[in-house]
Amino acid sequence: MNNRVTELLHIRYPLIQAPLYFLTSAELVAAVSNAGGLGTLGPHAGQDSLPGSRYIALDRMRKEIRKVKALTANPFAVTLINGPDMSFWRPTAEMLVEEGVEVVLINEVLDAEIYDFFKRHRIKTLYRALTPTIANSKEAEKLGADIIIATGFDEGGTVPCRVIGTFSIVPMIADSVKIPVIAAGGIGDVRGVRAAMALGAEGVFAGSLFLTALENPADEKVKRLIVNSSAEDLLLFRTQPAYYRTLPTDLSPKLAELEAQDTDRETMFKAMNGYHSLWQAMRLGNFDQGVVSTGTGISVIKSVRPAAQIVADLMQDF
Ligand SMILES: Cc1cc2nc3c(=O)[nH]c(=O)nc-3n(C[C@H](O)[C@H](O)[C@H](O)COP(=O)(O)O)c2cc1C
Structure with a gap:
């Protein structure tokens, strides 16, 4: 079953594995993309040490992208900008064009030059504000973003500055723009997917759940802790x-x-x-x-599984 998200991103299922700072890798991303979702390389993907400079980080990211391409022929995404600092966007963007990356995730930044650059190169842009608002969503749409990720306070990682849960943020943003909206925050199983779609989302963006994927480079203790915990422990x-x-x-x-x-x-x-x-x-x-x-959706995560099983489970209605 196709929708605007699967058609825009050339993927089978409207499911994106979210970036997780140091906790993504070529193996995870390729496993998600091979299973029909969209894997995303986050900052420092696949590394076992921290880089000495931004240029070293860029070179490492290029190598990680090449690893993904060796493991899957399907589209995947790369994080272009991870916060309000956009000073290094151009060298990163040029590398992504050279490597033929088809989708980029832009956190926070709303800058016409950046969106124009990717439009020119026919690369799709996902816009994700740390704190989604009607105003920043409309602005992203005006600048030419292809998809908006609406993140609720339920999410893991750096949570939004406003305490608006996923149930409230998704319809608010979906009603304010014409481009597709994808729901993020607290999605841990197929019930979360069904709820997100009922609220007006056209896809889901899951992070904490993919921390427990077999291919995730997180320490084993972390995976065990997540599957043995509930939201009450946070x-x-x-x-x-x-x-x-x-x-x-x-x-x-x-x-x-x-x-x-x-x-x-x-x-x-x-x-x-x-x-x-x-x-x-x-x-x-x-x-x-x-x-x-982690986000508050972890109560329903009961096992460490291959990423392909997570994708199949979440996308069982599609
Ligand atoms: C451990 C962890 C690290 C994260 N790091 C990043 C990051 O570097 N960049 C980013 O855009 N989002 C990051 N996120 C947020 C996720 O991309 C995503 O928005 C979030 O995981 C969705 O909510 P969920 O965890 O409830 O699925 C992180 C989330 C977690 C749990």
Whole structure:
């Protein structure tokens, strides 16, 4: 069953595996794309060390893209920009054109030059605001974004600055633009997919669920912790720019204590070990040095499975 999303992205199923910072790889992305969804390479995909510079990171990403191309002939996406800093977009965009990448994910940035660049090169753009609003969605549509990802407060990773859940954000954004909207945040099984489609989404964007995929490079301890936990185990704490969640780690009691004392966001961000938090705890399994971030949809995730099984399970109605 095709819809606007499958037709625009040339994929079988309207399901996107979300970028997960250090926790994606060519193997994961190719497995999702081979199964008919759209895999996405996130920042530092497939790496087992942090890069010394942005140029090294760019070169590593090119190599990871080539690995994906060796593993699948199907389309996949790459994260162009991961936050408000767009200073390095052009070298990245040129590399993506050279490598024949068909879909890019643009976080936050609304800049006509960037959307025009990709239109010219016939590359599809997914726009995802950290905090989706009617205004930023309309602006993305005006600039020529192909699809909008509407993310609810249920999501894992850096959560939106406004506390609007997926059930509320999806119809709000779907009613405000004509281009397709994809739902993100809290989707853990086929019931989440059905709900998203009923709310006006034309596809789903799932992150936490793919942390538990067999091919995900996350530490095994992390996968076990997720399948043995529910949303009740998550600690929500303030940090920069808004909030984060963590399952219990050796660091989380300290974060809970600081949160209870109304500690400021900058101090909280340092206490969580900044963005190295995910590298340390989730990639390397050092639970004393970071957090295990997931969305609130994890209660329904019961096993570690190959990505293809996750895709088949979620897309059983299509
Ligand atoms: C551990 C983790 C890391 C994430 N890192 C990124 C990232 O680097 N870039 C990004 O755009 N989104 C990131 N996200 C957000 C996801 O792309 C996606 O929006 C989110 O996972 C959807 O909600 P769900 O986790 O409930 O499925 C991350 C999410 C998680 C759980």
